[in-house]
Amino acid sequence: LFGPVKGAFTGAVSDTVGMFRLADKGTIFLTEIGDLSLPLQVKLLSVLDDQEFYPVGGSTKIKVDVRVIAATHRLLREEVKKGRFREDLYYRLNVLHLHVPPLREREGDTRLLLDHFLRQFSEAMGRPVQGVSTEALKTLTAYPYPGNVRELRNVLEKAVLLSESQVLKPADFVIHPLSRNTPEENQVFNLEANEKKVIRKALENFGYNNKLTARELGINRTTLYNKMRKHRMD
Secondary structure, three states, X not given: OOOEOOOOOOOOOOOOOOHHHHOOOOEEEEOOHHHOOHHHHHHHHHHHHHOEEOOEOOOOOEEXXXXXXXXXXXXXXXXXXXXXXXXXXXXXXXXXXXXXXXXXXXXXXXXXXXXHHHHHHHHHHOOOOOEEOHHHHHHHHHOOOOOHHHHHHHHHHHHHHHOOOOEEOHHHOOOOOOOOOOHHHHHHHOOHHHHHHHHHHXXXXXXXXXXXXXXXXXXXXXXXXXXXXXXXXO
């Protein structure tokens, strides 16, 4: 954020321009602001108040004019009450509050993101995927996505990687919810009946490397071994 000067630490062989200097006269976006350590919160508050800072290891202050946009998945009011986020920094940042609803409350966005990610992954992987079937679209838009956009992206990336069809069907999607769902949700979204097919295809794609296969499927190797044993796969 602040950039080290030459000799500030081992490996600092020259002055480095930090992100705040790069954003001078413009905007800097700080994601997951709620995860900042308390010492860094103090430094950030100082920059916001004074619009100046010392580079790491430097003795001369640098003046900047920066608009700050910050995002977090945490409830900062609760973090303040628990002593994990500074109250003064909270009020300094919370000048204009924009609430972005979770993906489950933005069904129209799911379709737009789906089309975007399908194009992105099919081009990057050289796959012939052009879209999803009506049944698959219903399944994908009905799922609540507790992991929001990142979960949708993960689901689509796996489907494009493992499928050889131009139009993806429900059987091409495997979703592993981290939270406990109702039996009806598990029946629709876990797609256990297609598990053996998906695992075998992933193994083939990664040259039967169990470590890479498990990572791609979002499970650990022990779970992969257990599923292979369940399906009687050598």
